[in-house]
Amino acid sequence: MERLPLKSKVLNENQIIAESLRERFREHGVLCLNLISGPGSGKTALLERTLASLDPTTRVCVLTGDIQTDNDAQRLAKYGFPVKQITTGGTCHLDGRMIEKHLAAWNLDEIDLLFIENVGNLVCPSSYDLGEASKIVLLSVTEGEDKPLKYPSIFFKSDLFLLTKIDLLPYVPFNANTAEANARLVHPGMEIVRVSSTVEGGLDAWLAWLEQRMTRAHEDALAPAAN
Amino acid sequence: MHELSIAESILEAVRKELVNHPGAHPIRVGLRIGELAAVDVDSLAFCFEAVLAGTDWEGLQLDARVCPQRRRCNDCGNEFAVVEYNARCTVCASSSTKTISGDELDFDYLEVETDGTPATQVQGVE
Numbered sequence: 001m002e003r004l005p006l007k008s009k010v011l012n013e014n015q016i017i018a019e020s021l022r023e024r025f026r027e028h029g030v031l032c033l034n035l036i037s038g039p040g041s042g043k044t045a046l047l048e049r050t051l052a053s054l055d056p057t058t059r060v061c062v063l064t065g066d067i068q069t070d071n072d073a074q075r076l077a078k079y080g081f082p083v084k085q086i087t088t089g090g091t092c093h094l095d096g097r098m099i100e101k102h103l104a105a106w107n108l109d110e111i112d113l114l115f116i117e118n119v120g121n122l123v124c125p126s127s128y129d130l131g132e133a134s135k136i137v138l139l140s141v142t143e144g145e146d147k148p149l150k151y152p153s154i155f156f157k158s159d160l161f162l163l164t165k166i167d168l169l170p171y172v173p174f175n176a177n178t179a180e181a182n183a184r185l186v187h188p189g190m191e192i193v194r195v196s197s198t199v200e201g202g203l204d205a206w207l208a209w210l211e212q213r214m215t216r217a218h219e220d221a222l223a224p225a226a227n
Numbered sequence: 228m229h230e231l232s233i234a235e236s237i238l239e240a241v242r243k244e245l246v247n248h249p250g251a252h253p254i255r256v257g258l259r260i261g262e263l264a265a266v267d268v269d270s271l272a273f274c275f276e277a278v279l280a281g282t283d284w285e286g287l288q289l290d291a292r293v294c295p296q297r298r299r300c301n302d303c304g305n306e307f308a309v310v311e312y313n314a315r316c317t318v319c320a321s322s323s324t325k326t327i328s329g330d331e332l333d334f335d336y337l338e339v340e341t342d343g344t345p346a347t348q349v350q351g352v353e
Contacts, residue, residue: 001254002341006244006334010236010258093229124229126265127332152312153265156330185312188322 014128017096021103021131028108029221031214032116034130036154037138038147039120042164044072045197046138047115050210051079053203058214059110063102064117065094072117082106093124096131112214122147126154133217134159141165141174148182155186160193162206167196230267233332234274238284241337250341255288257335262295264332296329 009015025032035043047062054060064072065086073085084102086094099116116132118125126135137158139147142165148155155161161183163176180192193209196202241253260266268291275289296309300316301323307316309329315322 002251002339004244004248004337004339006240006257006337008240008334010233010240010332010334012240013236091229091232093232095232123265127229127233149312151265153263153330156263156326185314188314188324 011127011129014096017100018129018131021096021099022133024108025114025131025133026217026220028111029218030108030111030114031210031217032114032130032132033213034116034118034125034132034135035138036118036122036125036135036158037120037140037164038122038143041120041138041140041143042197043117043120043138044075046162046164046195046203046206047076047117048079049197049203050115050207051076051081053207054113054210059112060115061106061111061113062115062117063094063099065098065119067091067119088119092119092121093128094118094130095128099130112217113210122151122154126151126157133213136160136162138162138164139179141168141172141176141179143174145175145179146182148179148186152186155183155190158187158190160191160209161187163192163194165196165198166194167199167202230271231274231278233266233271234278237275237289237334238278240334241284241287244337245339248339248341251339252342253284253287253337253339255290255338257290257337258292259294259331259333259335260291261329261331262293263326263330266332268293290335292335294328294331297327298324299327300324 037043051060060081062076062083063086064076065088066072067088067090070085073083076083086098086102116130135158137154183190183192193205195206237256241256245251260268271291272289279285279287297306298309298314299306300319300321302321303316303319305316305318314324316324
């Protein structure tokens with residue numbers, strides 16, 4: 001019997017693809033964001049209102065993942081930006097290969113911002129790097145305040161926590177401060193933005209965050225590669 | 228249920244590793260799974276058995292060690308185990324601490340037996 005040391009990551013194949021995507025995004029100044037939440041937290045609604053609110057000169061593309069149907073792609077295509085549906089046919093998450101394949105027809109030089117709307121699931125997508133600059137986790141006020149504690153991995157791995165549907169706060173027994181404190185227990189210093197996709201001005205703080213991150217992605221593209 | 232995809236990734240990695248060790252039969256594969264890795268060890272064990280069923284590698288053992296979350300304090304350098312997600316330093320109470328383990332999903336080792344017969348290969352694993 002012999003014990004061979006193995007030093008790689010279990011998802012090494014995915015990691016290699018993700019790193020190559022990340023480098024391509026950096027080179028071309030594309031800000032890639034991976035949106036993750038349970039089903040029904042408002043990922044598609046947020047994207048709809050975001051696409052409607054962005055400066056029309058911003059070149060945005062969306063990849064949207066679902067197990068079945070292209071309903072989300074149809075909803076998002078109305079805003080005039082390129083949208084592609086990734087139908088996983090049962091798989092509970094997107095992986096690097098799916099992103100690589102669905103990006104093939106797009107010219108990265110013509111994209112400033114790429115949204116990836118992951119399959120509605122708070123667990124599995126957290127294991128798969130898609131080459132994004134940041135994962136963003138969404139949690140709505142109609143869910144439980146303790147979700148960051150129940151699903152710590154995704155809150156730990158996301159740079160930004162979007163607390164969605166805050167217009168409903170007066171009608172639900174949800175303590176936003178508790179939810180945010182729970183998120184910061186798991187991920188000290190986590191950025192948190194409260195949003196509403198249905199009221200006027202409900203996305204202002206999120207749009208400002210996006211603007212800042214796009215500027216940074218452009219600056220990074222001009223800087224020489226780290227290696 | 229991404230544990231099924233992960234089980235397939237494990238077999239794929241074992242297959243690749245064995246290319247470098249002709250004549251070796253895999254006995255046990257060791258993993259380190261952080262408690263923040265979002266992988267259910269029981270579910271992974273179940274999926275691992277399922278993907279091995281009917282192959283030459285049926286009976287290949289999985290040794291998945293769960294690694295608790297540990298952090299290092301950026302202010303005083305103390306390293307501590309995180310209890311109940313409390314990320315504050317246990318010595319100086321600073322909230323500026325960094326994860327040093329607990330989010331890994333890594334291979335650790337592969338135990339093999341070499342008996343001179345030709346190496347087995349699993350079919351159907353891409």
